Amino acid sequence: MKTWQTIVLVLVTLAVLSGGYVFLQIRTIEVERLSDDLHVLRGFGGNSAVLRTDAGTVVVDTMTLPMMGGWIRELARELTGADTVLLINTHYHLDHTHGNPAFEPGTRILSTERTLSHLLALDSEFWTGDAAKLMPNETFTDRQTLQIGGKTIELIHPGPGHTDGDLVVIFTSEKVIHMGDLAFIGHYPNIDLEAGGTVRGWPATLEQVFTLEFESVIPGHGPTTDRNGLRQFQTFLSELAEIGRQAADEGIGLEDTIASDRLTADAGYEPIRLIVSLGLDREFVLQRAWEEATGNFTRAN
Ligand SMILES: [Zn+2]
Numbered sequence: 001m002k003t004w005q006t007i008v009l010v011l012v013t014l015a016v017l018s019g020g021y022v023f024l025q026i027r028t029i030e031v032e033r034l035s036d037d038l039h040v041l042r043g044f045g046g047n048s049a050v051l052r053t054d055a056g057t058v059v060v061d062t063m064t065l066p067m068m069g070g071w072i073r074e075l076a077r078e079l080t081g082a083d084t085v086l087l088i089n090t091h092y093h094l095d096h097t098h099g100n101p102a103f104e105p106g107t108r109i110l111s112t113e114r115t116l117s118h119l120l121a122l123d124s125e126f127w128t129g130d131a132a133k134l135m136p137n138e139t140f141t142d143r144q145t146l147q148i149g150g151k152t153i154e155l156i157h158p159g160p161g162h163t164d165g166d167l168v169v170i171f172t173s174e175k176v177i178h179m180g181d182l183a184f185i186g187h188y189p190n191i192d193l194e195a196g197g198t199v200r201g202w203p204a205t206l207e208q209v210f211t212l213e214f215e216s217v218i219p220g221h222g223p224t225t226d227r228n229g230l231r232q233f234q235t236f237l238s239e240l241a242e243i244g245r246q247a248a249d250e251g252i253g254l255e256d257t258i259a260s261d262r263l264t265a266d267a268g269y270e271p272i273r274l275i276v277s278l279g280l281d282r283e284f285v286l287q288r289a290w291e292e293a294t295g296n297f298t299r300a301n
Helices: 002-018 020-027 066-080 113-122 127-133 201-212 227-250 254-259 282-294
Strands: 028-035 039-040 050-051 058-061 082-086 106-111 138-142 145-146 153-158 168-171 177-179 217-220
Touching: 039 066, 050 066, 050 153, 058 066, 066 082, 082 145, 106 113, 113 138, 113 145, 201 227, 217 227, 227 254, 227 282, 254 282
Parallel strands: 058 082, 082 106, 106 138, 177 217
Antiparallel strands: 028 039, 039 050, 050 058, 145 153, 153 168, 168 177
């Protein structure tokens, strides 16, 4: 969503200019090992994944700044001993894509067609000049299977939710799935209605994901979880969609919807903080549910 993207940009600029403590907070990338070949990187932005294959390294999502893409590229090489040969962008938001320009021009970069079209329509100021060379250069609509260096990777667009173009990555031999922002764990999600996102449709999209074979889930934001953790997030979304539906049916206004105590599946959720809060909180998700159900928003692309 545009507003919080702007907030992130301003913050990052301030942070880079002011240096010191804030810079250190951005500089920190935490590494989690899921197997010999698969690691999760957590930092200032969405979670990245790094997969070692016999034909080179695969990186999923590149966080918020070209500089951070450079750190991810370096870390990926340390973890796997090989250069990145394939980048995958789960969706168009800047905290998953703006590290791309740190990678080698000519690198194979995959996304859905919708994601590429959102990048071009909604984030075009960033993707100019040299950055444009690191945009997705291979796209698909619903599903793609990749055989690379002894690994099978499935890419699936299971339906709309966070946007209308998100993909999930299945690392088949690891039985691990990277959900991008179709899953937030322990945090309130961003719901990008303007880019085709939907509270109402999101639970059914997750139902498609449950038909896939996996044990562990890397969310776009939050800790690695399992099928139960993903189920809990689906319950939260169903509750939220129901609150929106009821508001629309009964003509309940935005203020009363936000003040409602009927949302309970968010117990323990924390707003995401990247130095300061990004406004992804309880009020935000209730507002988005109301806006979708009552038609009070405008598609941007
Ligand atoms: Zn996102």
